[in-house]
Amino acid sequence: MLTAEQNERLTRVGPGTPMGELMRRYWHPIAASVELDADNPTKEVRLLGEDLVLYRDASGTVGLIEPSCAHRKANLSYGIPEENGIRCAYHGWIFNEKGQCVDQPSEPEGSKFKDKVRIKAYDAQELGGVVFAYMGPQPAPLLPRVDVLVWPGVRRTQSIMIPCNWLQCHENSLDPLHFQWLHRYWGGWVMNRDKPPEMRDAWNARIGSRGADHRKIGFEVTDYGVIKRRLVGDETEQDDYWQMGHPILFPHVLHITSNLQYRVPVDDTHTLHFVVDLQPLEPGEEQPDVVPHEVVPVFQDDGRIKADWVLGQDQAAWVMQGPITDRTTERLGVSDVGLIMFRRMLEDQMRIVESGGEPMNVIRNPDENEILIYPVEHFEYPGYEGRLRGPFKDIVVNNTIEAELSGEGAKLAEWDGIEIDDPATVRRSRMVGDVL
Numbered sequence: 001m002l003t004a005e006q007n008e009r010l011t012r013v014g015p016g017t018p019m020g021e022l023m024r025r026y027w028h029p030i031a032a033s034v035e036l037d038a039d040n041p042t043k044e045v046r047l048l049g050e051d052l053v054l055y056r057d058a059s060g061t062v063g064l065i066e067p068s069c070a071h072r073k074a075n076l077s078y079g080i081p082e083e084n085g086i087r088c089a090y091h092g093w094i095f096n097e098k099g100q101c102v103d104q105p106s107e108p109e110g111s112k113f114k115d116k117v118r119i120k121a122y123d124a125q126e127l128g129g130v131v132f133a134y135m136g137p138q139p140a141p142l143l144p145r146v147d148v149l150v151w152p153g154v155r156r157t158q159s160i161m162i163p164c165n166w167l168q169c170h171e172n173s174l175d176p177l178h179f180q181w182l183h184r185y186w187g188g189w190v191m192n193r194d195k196p197p198e199m200r201d202a203w204n205a206r207i208g209s210r211g212a213d214h215r216k217i218g219f220e221v222t223d224y225g226v227i228k229r230r231l232v233g234d235e236t237e238q239d240d241y242w243q244m245g246h247p248i249l250f251p252h253v254l255h256i257t258s259n260l261q262y263r264v265p266v267d268d269t270h271t272l273h274f275v276v277d278l279q280p281l282e283p284g285e286e287q288p289d290v291v292p293h294e295v296v297p298v299f300q301d302d303g304r305i306k307a308d309w310v311l312g313q314d315q316a317a318w319v320m321q322g323p324i325t326d327r328t329t330e331r332l333g334v335s336d337v338g339l340i341m342f343r344r345m346l347e348d349q350m351r352i353v354e355s356g357g358e359p360m361n362v363i364r365n366p367d368e369n370e371i372l373i374y375p376v377e378h379f380e381y382p383g384y385e386g387r388l389r390g391p392f393k394d395i396v397v398n399n400t401i402e403a404e405l406s407g408e409g410a411k412l413a414e415w416d417g418i419e420i421d422d423p424a425t426v427r428r429s430r431m432v433g434d435v436l
């Protein structure tokens, strides 16, 4: 349970708020590269409580600027891409990616007025088919070259606008137990009612391993965030779920199987869930040039949340807590130790920023940023023999906090006779369109 003030500090993300200032020390995915092309050169976006315009100029440079033209305030999302910036629709002024006005075509010849005109601009960079934005103080840190963004392979991306605060989305990552209940039990219950038997059985087989009864959970604090571990069903401490676990990259990224899931704070009551997925190239398969993107709706036509896939169930859990979770009346149990730890970590890092310091997991050394590889259970590491566990064959479990749970669950009749899939064979993550 938090005080109202503690909850405000963790959830408000606008300019000048403690969490907003912490979040401004990191890069955020804001769009897919393919969303900006000659047909659609601009996109209106919102990030950390600010409305902005993202554009790609005719030379291919991406810019992120305030929406209003400095002249007479026309919205620059209606602008025309030129070689050196975006030209305002109203009187033709051009602004570049630094926010500098570089052309005022109708002013007197030789006028230097344009040199004095600037609008707000933030850094934007592309990596792995994703446009990232940085809105904090200069010099900007390096854009983290996380493995999924850098390795060769078949990448695809999704974005989903979630109508609730970022923290309740991300706290889900510190909550291993929800897999057993939200995905296996509730998700199974939904699928058992709505899907034909073969689809229902395939779901129950696939979700059964990670959603088995949880006997122990563990969380290890690292310099990049947290590793989350679980011991489920009949598995032992030598199995991947306990040895490897998977990381939560501070402040707002979940790295699970072949996914990166960014919980991007749009404003206090909206989160852009941006997902990047990587599948290793099969022998002889060519590296694709383009990373396709899909914009996924949260709701079905009947106004209910679409819950027949894993992320849909997560989204249901986030949205059903309300626009901002009321943490002043929640009652946390032992199974919530991970998110209690993470809230403390957030508070510590907000204080570091408030006292003028640099928070954790801000990357400035290019040598460390060539590629950032993390331990992820059942993940295929490209280029490593045997692929599973990659460079983490000798990982040592060093949890900061652990909790023993009863290991008790509940069963559905439809699970009888279902053979659970081996988690090592359920590596290929599936995104929307695949209901399993």
Ligand code: FES
Residues within 6 Å of the ligand: 069, 070, 071, 072, 073, 074, 088, 089, 090, 091, 092, 093
């Ligand atoms: S309002 Fe943009 S050029 Fe006049």
Ligand SMILES: [Fe+2]
Residues within 6 Å of the ligand: 172, 178, 179, 183, 310, 314
């Ligand atoms: Fe989940």
